[in-house]
Amino acid sequence: PGDSYGVLPRPCRALVLLNPQSGSGRALEDFQAVVQPMLAEAEMATTVFITERPHHAHEKVRDEDLSQWDTLVIMSGDGLLYEVVNGLMERPDWKDTMKKPLCILPGGSGNALAASINYYAGYDHVAKKKLLTNCTFILCKGLHTQMDLVSLSTASGKRFFSFLGFGWGFISDVDIDSEKYRWLGSARFTLGTLQCLAKLRVYQGRLSYLPVAPEQGPLPAPTDPHVPVTNGQAGHVLATAGTEAPGSLPADSLLVPLGQPVPAHWTVVPEEEFVLVYAIYQSHLGTNLLMAPSARLHDGCIHLFYMKAGISRVALLKLFLAMSRGTHLDLNCPHLCYVPVRAFRLEPRVAAGIMTVDGEALACEPVQG
Numbered sequence: 001p002g003d004s005y006g007v008l009p010r011p012c013r014a015l016v017l018l019n020p021q022s023g024s025g026r027a028l029e030d031f032q033a034v035v036q037p038m039l040a041e042a043e044m045a046t047t048v049f050i051t052e053r054p055h056h057a058h059e060k061v062r063d064e065d066l067s068q069w070d071t072l073v074i075m076s077g078d079g080l081l082y083e084v085v086n087g088l089m090e091r092p093d094w095k096d097t098m099k100k101p102l103c104i105l106p107g108g109s110g111n112a113l114a115a116s117i118n119y120y121a122g123y124d125h126v127a128k129k130k131l132l133t134n135c136t137f138i139l140c141k142g143l144h145t146q147m148d149l150v151s152l153s154t155a156s157g158k159r160f161f162s163f164l165g166f167g168w169g170f171i172s173d174v175d176i177d178s179e180k181y182r183w184l185g186s187a188r189f190t191l192g193t194l195q196c197l198a199k200l201r202v203y204q205g206r207l208s209y210l211p212v213a214p215e216q217g218p219l220p221a222p223t224d225p226h227v228p229v230t231n232g233q234a235g236h237v238l239a240t241a242g243t244e245a246p247g248s249l250p251a252d253s254l255l256v257p258l259g260q261p262v263p264a265h266w267t268v269v270p271e272e273e274f275v276l277v278y279a280i281y282q283s284h285l286g287t288n289l290l291m292a293p294s295a296r297l298h299d300g301c302i303h304l305f306y307m308k309a310g311i312s313r314v315a316l317l318k319l320f321l322a323m324s325r326g327t328h329l330d331l332n333c334p335h336l337c338y339v340p341v342r343a344f345r346l347e348p349r350v351a352a353g354i355m356t357v358d359g360e361a362l363a364c365e366p367v368q369g
Helices: 027-041 056-063 078-089 112-120 128-141 170-184 187-198 313-323
Strands: 012-018 044-050 071-076 102-106 150-154 159-162 165-169 203-211 273-280 284-286 302-308 336-348 355-357 360-362
Touching: 012 027, 012 056, 027 044, 027 071, 027 128, 056 078, 071 078, 078 102, 078 112, 078 159, 102 112, 102 128, 112 128, 112 284, 165 170, 165 203, 170 273, 273 336
Parallel strands: 012 044, 012 071, 071 102
Antiparallel strands: 150 159, 165 273, 165 355, 203 273, 203 336, 273 302, 302 336, 355 360
8 A cells, every 4th residue: 555656668678687697597598488478478678688797787787878778677686686776876877777667587596575576466475487477477567666775884984775684693694604505596595594503603793773763654563672662853864855966875864973872762782692683674585584574665664683692493493484484473582573673783793704785795894774
């Protein structure tokens, strides 16, 4: 309810950015067998750009005249869309270019955004070729709507734009440690989970956040015992639209510089030992992981999960098995906390563990979004 949709023109011109190495290496084959015939029937003319190296798609969309295409289609895992989004945001005309519809077609091993869109569209849970067919069908229908991006900045001065999630600890370890099993497709995450369970680590740091204000509408009840009743200040620090210089990136209006303490109306989590921290903005973390069932494409919300130290391996495994059905919060695990937030900050005590943004590895350092 409340979603407004645009529609692609007919006939439609699509630039397809495809990574032939993604997932189990079948993206090009699947595109030719499944996607192309459907797009031809829907009067969509495609120009296929095959990436040959990391950052190739980033450079292409940053530097190319994109006016000749009506939509950009990414046929890969989530990593290639991350490249495309950040390439577009580096353009001087990013404000206009970011209005061009983007489409994700699952060609990787994680495919979290594709699984989320399939879920938002009300389709049954599917994977592999069935998920690809569903997402291609959504593209053929041509409806498009808005999607939130989260601005992330690090202590070393880097800034990223993220559409899926930021993680530290167990989930990020699984994601990056299982890269060597890419040929297994989505089964790599199962194997990675079992390996990371065997050597379960604890990470020390400080986590702070700005809770969603109650006037933002109904959201599922948080499971974080520290969520205060907000004092209403959160709604008054949004930057006025149009105050930035032309072409400059949007202001991080809810954040203070990383060297300063968080504002007084933020919540600081008293515990400082975590198994994982994950800020997700879509429903799915992977094809078979429904992490935030209440998330929507543009709900203006970061769904923050964190797991405190002390959880047993058996309890952690139970949570991940329940996450395949989206019922992990129903287990009322005292170690797992969930809170919908507008902004967050994570300050590791030492540079230990892997951080990820949209599944891509980052150096471990203080970060806020």
